[in-house]
Amino acid sequence: MNEIIELKGVTKIYKMDKVLVPALRGINLKIRKGEFVSIMGPSGSGKTTLMNLIGCLDRPTEGEIYIANKNIAKLGDDELAKLRREKIGFVFQQFNLIPRLTALENVELPMWFAGLSKKKRRERAIELLKLVGLEKRIHHKPAELSGGERQRVSIARALANNPEIILADEPTGNLDTKTGKEIMEILKDLNKQGKTIVLVTHDETFAKEAERIIKIRDGRLLND
Numbered sequence: 487m488n489e490i491i492e493l494k495g496v497t498k499i500y501k502m503d504k505v506l507v508p509a510l511r512g513i514n515l516k517i518r519k520g521e522f523v524s525i526m527g528p529s530g531s532g533k534t535t536l537m538n539l540i541g542c543l544d545r546p547t548e549g550e551i552y553i554a555n556k557n558i559a560k561l562g563d564d565e566l567a568k569l570r571r572e573k574i575g576f577v578f579q580q581f582n583l584i585p586r587l588t589a590l591e592n593v594e595l596p597m598w599f600a601g602l603s604k605k606k607r608r609e610r611a612i613e614l615l616k617l618v619g620l621e622k623r624i625h626h627k628p629a630e631l632s633g634g635e636r637q638r639v640s641i642a643r644a645l646a647n648n649p650e651i652i653l654a655d656e657p658t659g660n661l662d663t664k665t666g667k668e669i670m671e672i673l674k675d676l677n678k679q680g681k682t683i684v685l686v687t688h689d690e691t692f693a694k695e696a697e698r699i700i701k702i703r704d705g706r707l708l709n710d
Contacts, residue, residue, distance in 0.1 A: 492516050493551050496550070497510055508705055512706070522695075522698070523700060528703065532706075554569070589615060592628070657673070
């Protein structure tokens with residue numbers, strides 16, 4: 487299989503006042519298309535920074551990052567946004583749903599940005615909410631949904647533009663064990679369908695569901 491994500495000598499340094507804080511130190515990493523990878527590390531280890539770089543939400547201080555064979559350092563902001571929109575779906579611990587929108591409208595939103603017609607947006611959003619078992623809750627707003635239901639909406643939204651990569655940052659962090667297992671089953675099913683899944687988690691039980699566990703500490707990979 488080909489690499490869909492590749493990092494070469496990636497360093498990320500943040501400047502806080504006059505102090506330079508290294509978050510990542512020379513990361514080399516390859517993730518093949520269709521893999522299910524989990525990233526584990528304690529708080530402050532650099533795993534969220536790593537996820538943000540893979541998700542094209544930030545750029546490295548040094549090194550090269552290739553997403554679907556494109557060097558993100560050579561892309562302008564518009565090209566980077568296009569790559570992010572077409573290739574990557576995000577699932578967050580806090581769900582990040584828009585409170586005033588229904589489940590259906592939240593899932594439609596990425597497709598609106600991608601320029602799909604209202605009819606196509608609506609059809610695909612309904613199809614995706616059915617996929618995650620929420621066909622009876624499509625007109626409910628986030629406040630009317632349980633934590634597990636909100637995360638299912640978040641997964642449906644991540645799939646809106648049919649991305650190749652799903653980045654899940656602590657997707658079970660705010661859920662009870664039973665609901666967390668249900669969310670993991672959805673991610674595993676998506677992986678079986680060919681999606682590349684990158685999971686950040688502190689839960690070793692969920693991390694072991696992946697084909698590969700990558701451990702990070704103090705901005706360096708401990709194993710791969």
